[in-house]
Amino acid sequence: MADLSESDRLQQETWFQRTIRRPEIGAFVVMIVIIFALLIMSNGKAFNALGLKNNIKIISQFGIIAMGAALLMIAGEFDLSIGSMIGFAGMSMALMLKWGLPFGLGEATPFLAFIITLAMTLTLGWFIGTVVVRSGLSSFIVTLAFLFFLRGATEVGFRLINKSTQVSGLQDFKQESWFADLLGGKVFGWFYDIWFAIGQFFVDQGIDRTDQWFTLGGNLNRRGTQWVDGFDARFLWFLVISAVAYFVLSRTQLGNWIYATGDNKDAARANGVPVNRVKIGLFMFTAFCATMFAACQVFDTNTADAAKGNLMELFAIAIAVVGGTLMTGGFGSVVGVAFGAVTVGLVSNAVFFIPTIDGAWFRVFVGAILLAAVFANERIRKRITGGI
């Protein structure tokens, strides 16, 4: 039987072969290399209590928007408006918190400011998606238009309402509002409790470890008297968004639709996949991710600025690609994107831990791994499609 023998020609792979052929393996290896390089070059400072917290912060920021960009890319589209959407959402929340709700509807609570902003950004995401699928134009050009449009609108909005393009010195909402705390406060305090308990243990044993690993500034910490009492709340949101993205993509019908839409949308449509709704939904998802990015920033720092989120759309796309997402759609891995976020986040922060290097190397590095990733992804695609 000709066709019977055909399927047997596919070699049975061992666990190891399967693992090294996974799409995220490249991102994983690069991440491990970076972690060790940074550990050695910074003398461990990059991963002491404060270093870890700061690194996780930037990793989470990158990770949140990269998840949105990656899912959209898997469905075959780009969103260049992510960075401007961050600026827009930040402005919207900060202006409401400072000047009250629109139309003189009174004071804005953090919750109201967030929900109203989210309603606006989701509507914008819906609109961008609708323009892309209805016009049939490349999402590259449509979202480029929104990159300019939203950034301009943000600045104009700031000037009209606030005179200046910055809002600073907002009250620290997270003190009173549990909602603001959920976005801008601290999470996983137990992690540092354990961390410092270990440090205390060493001291109690008479092994006075004064390096930076378990202590801060040479002093042992007790909860409350130190600066580092948890991770930024955005870490939690990064984990939540990643977990949901992973679940949806690999385990649900919607995930199958996302892959199908990006792979070959005509084939997907012929089989009854609602291609347009999938795409519009994912444009709304990137808008959601941008809004979460902005909300965490506003409630963490109590400031906003018309320039916030600048270039973030490009980092989001770069991280998605480094994580193994195909530029042409149809393929990608949430786990790989998380690895990509760790890599890019660590390198962008490296200058703080290794003061002797020039911070501009960061971009050189991102450019280099991006190029390497594109080639690696292309090889994976060829392997899967049998070289076409």
Next chain:
Amino acid sequence: MVQPYLKVEGLVKRFGPFTALGGVDLEVYPGEVHALLGDNGAGKSTLIKTLAGVHQPTEGQLYMEGTPVNFRSPRDASAAGIGTVYQDLALNQLMSVTRNFFMGRELKGPLGTLRMDEMNQIAHDEMLKIGIDFSDPTQAVGTMSGGQRQTLAIARAIYFGAKVLILDEPTSALGQVQQMGVLKTVKRVRARGDIAIIFITHNEIHSRLVGDRFTFLALGKVIGSGVAADISDKEMRRLMSGGAELGDLKQELAEI
């Protein structure tokens, strides 16, 4: 005489001033392979797209088991039991066999989760029924041979309720061995007895091997039809070349 599953009466399809189909009649019966033959541009694809609900007929009427039907969309047609396997197969290469098999019609559990084990099993079993034992339905379609892809697309159409299975040139882009594989698959589907197959080709040998009934199209019109036994090889060759005698063609060529 058995009632035809699908009957086409006086079908006309015009694209603006251009008449792609000029009054086509066709009957397909369960358990039979109806070979639809004709040169490029004869209107074969237009005919099956009309049957599949992609185009609406300008004139004429379709009947399913005797009742008149009007398909406004491919969805209507597939709900009525028309399963079309196009030349491009509507498969996604980067996705697994199972994910392709159930694309758009996934089996869902709570929260929209995929019932993956069950889906893998069904995809495997359905493909086995018509001839390929695919050990790993989680592998990407991109790694399959053309013949296997064809089988996947056919198995999918049948599983989702096709009573009339339309195959648009299923052998045209394949090598010899795989062509035979597809013909075997067609035979197996035919052997079930409950499915009518419309087999489009411009390969005379293939249509001879599997066809029970023939319809020849040229320039949008039926120029000949009949059951296999009634059509001689010579007659077939004449109809395949659009009704011209081979002798005439030789003559024409000689004149150049």
